[in-house]
Amino acid sequence: MADVVMDSKHEPVDARDVTDLVLQEILAGVLLPGTWLKQIDLERRYKCTRPEVRRALDRLAQKRLVEHVPNRGYHVYEPDGRRAREVSEIRVILETAVADTIVENASAADIAALKTLAAHFDLMVLNGTMLELYEANLAFHRQLLVLGGNQELVDLITEIRQRTSSAPVSQWRTRARVERSGREHHLMVEAIEKKEAETLKELVRQHILQS
Amino acid sequence: MADVVMDSKHEPVDARDVTDLVLQEILAGVLLPGTWLKQIDLERRYKCTRPEVRRALDRLAQKRLVEHVPNRGYHVYEPDGRRAREVSEIRVILETAVADTIVENASAADIAALKTLAAHFDLMVLNGTMLELYEANLAFHRQLLVLGGNQELVDLITEIRQRTSSAPVSQWRTRARVERSGREHHLMVEAIEKKEAETLKELVRQHILQS
DNA sequence: GTATCCAAAATTGGCGCCAATTTAGGATAC
DNA sequence: GTATCCTAAATTGGCGCCAATTTTGGATAC
Known part of the structure; x- marks a missing residue:
């Protein structure tokens, strides 16, 4: 009832679920700034596949909610x-x-x-x-x-x-x-x-x- | 000399190349609005792998420069x-x-x-x-x-x-x-x-x- | 006791294969 | 001659494996 408020787009509904899930966890403060988002953890936590996790992380990096460090992984942005x-x-x-x-x-x-x-x-x-x-x-x-x-x-x-x-x-x-x-x-x-x-x-x- | 103007980010430099390449082609008017961006074509055109193409398309879709139609592909947005x-x-x-x-x-x-x-x-x-x-x-x-x-x-x-x-x-x-x-x-x-x-x-x- | 170096475990990330869906073309029936 | 159905080719997209890099833990030397 409250979660349908979002947008009215006909966007890629496929994997956006995972992206939004991680997004909400960050917004809710569950995933604190600085936290490293390990792919295996997310994979298990949200019961999704590796490519889905990776796409979600890439999208969040684009939105600049997480930072990507090559060969190190993704971590939640520190408050600036x-x-x-x-x-x-x-x-x-x-x-x-x-x-x-x-x-x-x-x-x-x-x-x-x-x-x-x-x-x-x-x-x-x-x-x-x-x-x-x-x-x-x-x-x-x-x-x-x-x-x-x-x-x-x-x-x-x-x-x-x-x-x-x-x-x-x-x-x-x-x-x-x-x-x-x-x-x-x-x-x-x-x-x-x-x-x-x-x-x-x-x-x-x-x-x-x-x- | 002119192409270094962009940003000063330490972003994923890995596949961004492809994303920017497609972006520029769209901006330059080479890829006209409505054009379907077939993955194989892009793969060959920019001499890159399938996953790279897919990530680029996903990013452009996020930027709302192309539209994603499930099981049909990605096409350049019509001018709105x-x-x-x-x-x-x-x-x-x-x-x-x-x-x-x-x-x-x-x-x-x-x-x-x-x-x-x-x-x-x-x-x-x-x-x-x-x-x-x-x-x-x-x-x-x-x-x-x-x-x-x-x-x-x-x-x-x-x-x-x-x-x-x-x-x-x-x-x-x-x-x-x-x-x-x-x-x-x-x-x-x-x-x-x-x-x-x-x-x-x-x-x-x-x-x-x-x- | 501490620092350094090495090795093993873990994690990231590149790449390709195959199934599912769609589209196009041809053959057949009307 | 045209419309419809069916089959084949093509395209998308999901998924997993393996190499490359990094980190951690322990052993050794000082």
């Missing part, structure tokens, strides 16, 4: 402060840029959908795993961006978010921080309702930068 | 008007956003470097292949972005530029258009010299949108 900051900066630029369009285009139904997603996030704060929380947050922001009317932008941001979120756990260290995120989501929806684009921009800006 | 427009929009947002920083940070040496690259582009307009022209243009824009001080942004834009440039030939259809691009490059450098950020933004905006 600079990169994280730069990605946040990019997100601020892009997400504030579409704020005007969002405020303009948002229908009553859109706002209702956002409220549902914001509420769902709150629910996951109380009783949900770290991954579910991460996905609830992602779903809210995706829906927000969809209203910007640029599908490519939605996909792009979804993509770059993964790049530095090697340890999403570390981002939401404190409970207070998470709860504040929840409140900010509601504030954003309010700003949209009141058609206050500038307020929305400032909210988005702060929301992104303090992670 | 909507996506092209959306990518341009994203580029305008990002490249104008860093204009302020560029104007602030640009040293005399930086400006000189830009002038050299702009001149090199002009040279390629006169006597250079389509691919060389493409790369000269890319080099100029990369150098411009580097001054923005966000490395991640530089890489990101380089990446998304490739997504829709299935047929770069079609972008620079007329000679007049190309020559105008060359002149605009010089105007951008001038704006930076005069520290006119707003002028630069408008130039960048128009430069990107009319392609």
Whole structure:
């Protein structure tokens, strides 16, 4: 019910399963930064074949979630402060840029959908795993961006978010921080309702930068 | 001398060769949109093994430059008007956003470097292949972005530029258009010299949108 | 007791074969 | 003459083996 949120592509469904499995384990913090991803381990862990593992690792290396060292293997990327900051900066630029369009285009139904997603996030704060929380947050922001009317932008941001979120756990260290995120989501929806684009921009800006 | 411009990554150098080879052929317009990329053909054409071809195709599919149809193969993506427009929009947002920083940070040496690259582009307009022209243009824009001080942004834009440039030939259809691009490059450098950020933004905006 | 060197075990990664699916061509029936 | 079915060729893609490189553990020398 929650795992079908992904994309609507007719992509290689074949081996993507393994890729996503490893991806989720990294995002969930099970596979910590620096961990060496041995092919035999993954092979056994996910009950798949060697070529499947290798393709998954290659894809993750392309996404720059793991690093490939020739003849040594693949290991989860160490968190890079600079990169994280730069990605946040990019997100601020892009997400504030579409704020005007969002405020303009948002229908009553859109706002209702956002409220549902914001509420769902709150629910996951109380009783949900770290991954579910991460996905609830992602779903809210995706829906927000969809209203910007640029599908490519939605996909792009979804993509770059993964790049530095090697340890999403570390981002939401404190409970207070998470709860504040929840409140900010509601504030954003309010700003949209009141058609206050500038307020929305400032909210988005702060929301992104303090992670 | 011109082919070392790429990135400074310590990436899998092993099979990337093949990936880049196919990539360049697509960018150069040799492999037209819709063309089916048969594994045997590529294997012979680039004198490489089957697994290498397959990895290259998988990577290009990830980059969404080719589409994978299960049990049918891979074919070059058809140009998508909507996506092209959306990518341009994203580029305008990002490249104008860093204009302020560029104007602030640009040293005399930086400006000189830009002038050299702009001149090199002009040279390629006169006597250079389509691919060389493409790369000269890319080099100029990369150098411009580097001054923005966000490395991640530089890489990101380089990446998304490739997504829709299935047929770069079609972008620079007329000679007049190309020559105008060359002149605009010089105007951008001038704006930076005069520290006119707003002028630069408008130039960048128009430069990107009319392609 | 510590450092160095050597050997064995483990891991990566290149390569090719074969089964499954699809496509094209020809033969037959209408 | 045309449409349909069936067979054969071709293409994709899954899977496993083996060589090359690296790492680890132990033995030996200092």
